[in-house]
Amino acid sequence: MSNKQDGVTTTASQAIRQDGLGQAQPPHAPSPDHTPTEASRSIHPDEAVPAHWGRYLVAPRPFGEGITSEILQDLITFLEEDTDGLILDHIDLPSRTGGESHRRCPPIVVVAMPDSRAQALASNPRLIVERDQPLLHTDVPMPAALGIVEPAHAPFLADCGEINVHVVGPNAVPVEEAHIWAVGTTGTTHAVTGRDGRAQLKLSADLPATIRTLHVRPAQGYWPARIDRPFQTGTGGETTISLLSLVDTFRGFPDEPLTGWGIQAMRLDRLPASHRGSGARVALLDAGVSTSHPDLKDIVTKGRDFTTAPERDTWRIDATGRGTWCAGIIAAADNGTGITGIAPEAEIHALKLFPKGRVSDLLRALDHCTTERIDIAQINITYQMPSQLVSWKILDLATAGTVTIAPAGDTPVTLFHTAALPGVLSVGALTRSDQGLRPAPYSPIATDLHAPGTDLITTGHLGGYTAASGTALAAAHITSLAALLLTGHRQLRSHINCGTRVHHLHTLLLTASRPRHPQHTYRLPDAYTAFTDYPTEPVSRAPGY
Template sequence: MPEVGSKKDKAQTQKYILGKPSITPANVDEVDLEKLSVELAGNVAAFAATADGDTDKTAPAFEVMRHPDTNDIHTLTAELTEEGADKLKSKYKGALLVEPDHQLFMQTAESTFEMSQLPITAANSSNELKITLKVVDENGAPVASARVDLAGEVWSDQQMTNAQGRVALKLFGETLDSLTELRIKPALDHWSRIIQQPAFAAKENTVTVTSLPASLDAPQVNLWGNDAIGNVEMPASDRIRVAVIDSGFADGHPDVVAAGGRGFAVEGNPEEDWKTDDSGHGTHVAGTISALNNGIGMRGVVDRVDVFALRVFPGASFSKLIAAIDEAIALKVDVVNMSLGGANQSDLLQQRMQAAREAGILLVAAAGNSGGTVMYPAAYPEVMAVSAIGKFGTFPEDSFHSRHVTDHVTSDGSCFAARFTCRGQEIDVCGPGVAIVSTLPGPGFGSYDGTSMASPHVAGVAAVLLAQRPDIHGMPRNGARSNTLFQAVLGSCQSLGLPAELQGHGMPTLTADNISAPPSEDGMDVIADLIKKALDAAKTIKETT
C-alpha cells in the first residue's frame, strides 16, 4: 500500500497563455509562434509517450488560437509548471509574454445573499431546533425550489422547498427566541424576502412571497430599467448583431431567442453547448438586451437584434474570453456584452480587445461588484465600463435588493449608486443594476442585482443608437466605426449628479430621433394577431410543464 504523500512534493501545473507583446523589445528577435506551437506540440507528444499507460498522468493541455481573418496564430495556451513558464520567459526574453490564464467571474451580487454565519458550537441532538415552514405566493399557491436560509446566534441552515412549498430546517444550540434572520430566495417569478428576528410557531409556519411584475401568463410590462434609459422602438434598418459572452442561453424560452452561438466552456459539441445555461446568468443578460416585444412577459432594450450566445461559463478564464472575442470578430457582430470580470489584467487579453475594436466592434463590460476598483476587462480603455445604480420604489422593502441602497443619491432623489458597484476613473457610464427583472431558464423570470445587469442595458442602448445612426452603421468595420459608436453612447448620457467615479459620463438615454412612423391600422391588426399567438403559446407551455 503506497504511503500518503503531499501534492506539494509534485510539480504542479497551471494553464498559461502565450503570445507576442505589441512591441518587441530592441535587440530581441521576434518570436515565431508557428514554430513555438510545433515545439509545444512536440512536448505534449513526448509526455504522452513517457506516460506509457500511467492513468495518473494527464497530458498537458495545449491549444492554438488564430486570428479569424488572417489565420495567423495570436495566442497559445499550455499547461506548464512554474519552472517551465520561467524557462520560456528566459529563452525568449521580452519577445514572448507568458501569463497565467486567470479565472473570470460573473458580476452579479447574488453571492451576497448567502449566509455568512458559520456554526461555532458542537452539534448534538439534545439541543436541536426543528423549524418547518411553507412558502406560498399571494394566492396561497406553493412556491417550489425556493432557497430558504435561517440563521440564529450560533447556527444556520439552508434548504430548498419541495413541490408543496415545504421545507424543514435544523439548527443546533438555538431557541425560537435566538433566531436572527430568515431569507427566502425563490428560483423563479417571485421577489426575495428577508425577515429580521422571525417569529415562528412551534409547528406550522407560512411565509408569503410576492410575484414579479413580468409573467408568461400576463400582458407585457415595461420595467424600470427600460423606462430609465428610454423605452423606444428601433427604426427600420438592418438588424444589429450583439454577442453575449456569458454562461449560455436557455434555448426555447418563449420571451427571448438567440440567432446562434458557440460553446467554449466545456468539452463537448461547441455548436450545441451554448444552448445550455445552468446558472441562468446568460439568459438573464440576453433578456435584458433582447426580450421579445411580443405582448407577454417583458420587453428588452432592443427590438430588431440578432443575439449570439458565446458560452464561457462555467470555468471562464482569459483564454476562453479570447476565444469568444475571436468568434465575435468572425461573426461580425456590432456590440459585445461582457457581464464578467476579474481582478487580474492581461496584456494578451487587451490585445484581443484592441483587435475587436479594430474590427468595428463596441465592447461593453460590467465594472465589477466588489465595491472596489474596476475589474478587467472593463478597466481596459478599449472597453466601455459600466457601473450600477438602483431606483427607489422598484422593489419590496423587505427584499434583498434593499441592502444595496446607499447614501449616494442622484440629484433628483430617485436613484442611488449600488453598494456593490466598483468605482474609479475607468467608469465610462452607469446603468440600471438593482432589482433587474429578466428572463431565466424554466422558463420564467428572475430579479437580479449587479453590474452584470447594468452592462446589457448599455449594450442595448448602443445597439439602438447604431440603428438610429445609419452614418455609423454604414462605416467600414474598423477602429473609427467602434470609436464613433463609443462616443455616440457617451454623447447620449445624462448626468445623474453622482460622483464621476460612480457614474462616469452619466446614464445613456435613448430618444425617438430617426424613429419610423407608428404602425398603420393594418399593422396594428398584425401585431394584435402576434400577441394572441404568443399568449396561446405561453398557455400551452405552462400546461405541459
C-alpha cells in the same frame, strides 16, 4: 517570423532560445510522471495532465516587425521539445482583424507544466506566461464578503442544528426552485426549495439566533425577499416566508405587456417604433441562454459552448439564469405579452463560458466575436488575476469594430477585471426609490456608465418571468441602446472604418450621459438625447482612446 538584431536575422524561436533561457535554466529532466513519447508532440486532452501540474498560457511577447501566424508554429516547436510540459491547445490569430500590423494579441499556446517550469519560462523577456485561470461568475469570495480573512479561523460547532424555511406565495401556494441564503455572523449557507416550497439549511458555525438575514430569490413569478433577524427568539423551528407575486403587482401581466422602469428611466420609450436593432449582432458571454423560453426561442438561435465540444448545443441551457435575464432585457420577442426587449430584432449569440470555462476559453470566444462580425460583446464573467493577453484581445476586438461592454460587478469595492480593461465600457447599476435614482448599494461607483439594474422584470431561465437585479442587467440596457444606435443613428452608420465607429459610439454614449444634476455621481445615458444631439467634439474621456 524573423527579427533582425545586430545585423543577424533570426526566427522567433531562435530569438527565444538566444535570450538566455537555456543558459539560465537548463532543460528539465523528464518528469517521473511523464515519459516523453511521440504523442507528446501533439495536442493532449486534459485527462493526460498530471494532477500537480498547472495550466498556463504561453505567448511570444510582441516585438520587431509585428505578429504573424508563423510565429505560432515557432513557439509550438520550441515548447514541443520541452519534456516537462504538454501542449493542450493553441489559439491562432482570428481570420478577421484590422490587418496584421494592428494586432496586439499574439498567438497563444495552452500548456500544462509544473509551476517551476512556468516560472523559468516567465523569466524569458521574449515570452508572456500567464495562468489559464478559471472564469468566475462573480469576483466576491463569500468569506471576504463577510469580513472573514481566514475561514479556518472561524469556529465550528459540532451541533449547530439547522433552520427550516417554507416559501409560499398568495393562498399559501408553495414556491419551488427558490434559492435561499442564510447569512450568519461567521458564514453563509444555501439551499433550494423543493416542490413543497420547503428547504433545510444546515449550519456549521452559527446558531439560529445569530442568523443576520435570510435572502430568498425565486426562479420565476415572484419578487425576491429579505428577512432581517428571522430567529430572534433563538429557536430554529420552521419560518414561513410569503412572497408577493408579479401578477398581483402588475394588473393583467403577463397577458398584458409590461414596460420596465429601466426603459422609462433611459427615455427609450421616447424613440420611434422603427428603432428595433434590426441587423445588430450581439454576443452574450455568460453561462448560456435558456432558448426554450417562448420569448427567446425564435430570437436566440445562434451560440456556442466554449467549455465542451463545439458540436454540442449546451449553450441553450442557462447554468445560472443571468444570461437569460440579459437576453430578455435586450431582445425578448415583441409578441404582445410579457415583456418586449429594447432591441427585439437584434441577433443574439449565446457564448457559454461558465461553469468550467477558463481564460483560454474567453480568448477563443473573443476571437469568435471577431470572425462572426459581432457588433457588441457583453462580457458578464471575470477572473481572479489581471491578464495582459485578454487586454490585448479586447483592443484587437475594438480595431475589428466590436464594441465591448461589461458589468462592473456586484460588489461596491472593486471592478470586474474585464470591466476595468481599456476599450471596455464598464456599467454600474442604479436603483430607484421615492427620492429618485441612485447607485445600487452592491454596485461600484467609479464606472463609465450607470443604468437601471434593480428589480427588473425579465425572462426567467426556468420559464415565465422573474424580478432580477445586478450590474449585468444594467449592462444589458447599455448593450441594447448601443444596438439601437449602431443600426439607427445616421452618423454612426456613415462611419465605415470599424475602429472609428467604436470610438464614436463610446463618445456618443458618454456625451448623452452627462450628469443631470451636479450632485449626481453617475452617468445614465439618455436615449432621446443620444439620437437627437450628436456631439460635435469628443468628450474628455472615452474608454481605450
